[in-house]
Amino acid sequence: MDFASAQVIGAGLAAIGVGAAAIGVGNVFGSFLESALRNPAAADGQQGRLFIGFAAAELLGLIAFAVAMIILYAR
Amino acid sequence: MSAAGKIDPMHQFTVEPLAPLHVGGYDLSFTNSAAWMLVTLAIIFGFMAMGMKRQLVPGRWQMAAEGLTGFIDNMVSVNIGPEGKQFTPYIFSLFTFILVANLLGLLPLGILGLHPFTSTSHFSITGVLAVMSFSIVLIVGFWRHGLHFFSLFVPHGTPKVMIPLIAAIEFISFMVRPFSLGLRLFVAMIAGHILMEVFGSFIVSGFNAGGALGPAVSIVSFLFIVGVAALELLVCAIQAYVFALLTSLYLNDAINLH
Numbered sequence: 173m174d175f176a177s178a179q180v181i182g183a184g185l186a187a188i189g190v191g192a193a194a195i196g197v198g199n200v201f202g203s204f205l206e207s208a209l210r211n212p213a214a215a216d217g218q219q220g221r222l223f224i225g226f227a228a229a230e231l232l233g234l235i236a237f238a239v240a241m242i243i244l245y246a247r
Numbered sequence: 248m249s250a251a252g253k254i255d256p257m258h259q260f261t262v263e264p265l266a267p268l269h270v271g272g273y274d275l276s277f278t279n280s281a282a283w284m285l286v287t288l289a290i291i292f293g294f295m296a297m298g299m300k301r302q303l304v305p306g307r308w309q310m311a312a313e314g315l316t317g318f319i320d321n322m323v324s325v326n327i328g329p330e331g332k333q334f335t336p337y338i339f340s341l342f343t344f345i346l347v348a349n350l351l352g353l354l355p356l357g358i359l360g361l362h363p364f365t366s367t368s369h370f371s372i373t374g375v376l377a378v379m380s381f382s383i384v385l386i387v388g389f390w391r392h393g394l395h396f397f398s399l400f401v402p403h404g405t406p407k408v409m410i411p412l413i414a415a416i417e418f419i420s421f422m423v424r425p426f427s428l429g430l431r432l433f434v435a436m437i438a439g440h441i442l443m444e445v446f447g448s449f450i451v452s453g454f455n456a457g458g459a460l461g462p463a464v465s466i467v468s469f470l471f472i473v474g475v476a477a478l479e480l481l482v483c484a485i486q487a488y489v490f491a492l493l494t495s496l497y498l499n500d501a502i503n504l505h
Contacts, residue, residue, distance in 0.1 A: 220326060220492060227489045231427055234434040241437075245257070 179243060186240035193233020200225040256444040260368055260437070280372070283364045287348045315343070319491065326495040330502050334495070337383065341376065342491040349436060349483035353476070368436040370429060377429035380494040388501035399504055428493060435486050439479045446472045 204222045208215035264276030298312025305313065319339045323331045345367060352365025366372050388396040400417040401410055446468045453465030 220322075220496075223485070223489055223492055224496070226485075227431065227493065230435075231431045234431060234438065237438050238430070238434050241441075 183240045183244035186236060186243055189236025190233045193229055196229035197226060200229055254448045256441040259440060259444060279364045280366050283351060284366045287344060287351055290347050291343050323495050327499045327502060334498055338491050338495055341494060342487050345490055346487035353479055365436050367432055370433045373433040374429040377425040381425040384497045384501045392504060399500060432486050432490055435482055439482055442475055443472060
């Protein structure tokens, strides 16, 4: 296998992490909504924590994207 | 595919010198990045100046400015408490700068021949913002608590046996903060702009390819890019909010040791 095709395959494999982060982000908002509907009075106070969880989950997906870009444009 | 020309999604992030200036071997040129940061500053300044007329009965503009300041003030007082009042100006500057810089990069000024540059899409900018937040946390922490600040690395009620391990983990998670702060913002901006560039070029090359399939691809790409543009507006706001929120949380750690 030559370098260029290995590079493209590697970048594609690295992009799987973005999908995994999508599961994580969905999980954060899904769990929040589920519990917010059970106790709507307490929901507003937890919005900060919601975004912290979102930021942590999203960061890992973005790192996967950065790795894919580094592999794709490596020489 | 090769006939249509290769897509270069990274070209939009090039920093070009507008007014070259070299001092003693250092490149101090006035770049397009600096120019768009000045535009950001001018917009924020204009917005606040228009809203700070202090009328007894606030107009629409004053309500908008008061809503923005009230939002940040509320965030700081909820996350830090009454002692956080002095950091409100810093958090406010961070939030507005990042928000306006993000939104400026999305402006469709390309049809006028003007290339909007997203200054937050470079790690040199977001990294400096992150290091600024991190050093304020360090300075405030050591100023208020002295060497007692290191108790941040050992949460209350940790068993004696676990202290070395917990302290190491807490230390690493503390030192990673400036990187994660800066990296999140810049990668989110880069990713969104690359996505829009790639699908935008699909529209053009789809019509150029002709046939039955080409225009179909173009139309699907166009519908997709409308959705992505809306998502990008949301991401711009969320990233600015997350940056300000995390900064205020880290400040909370430094002020009220946990």
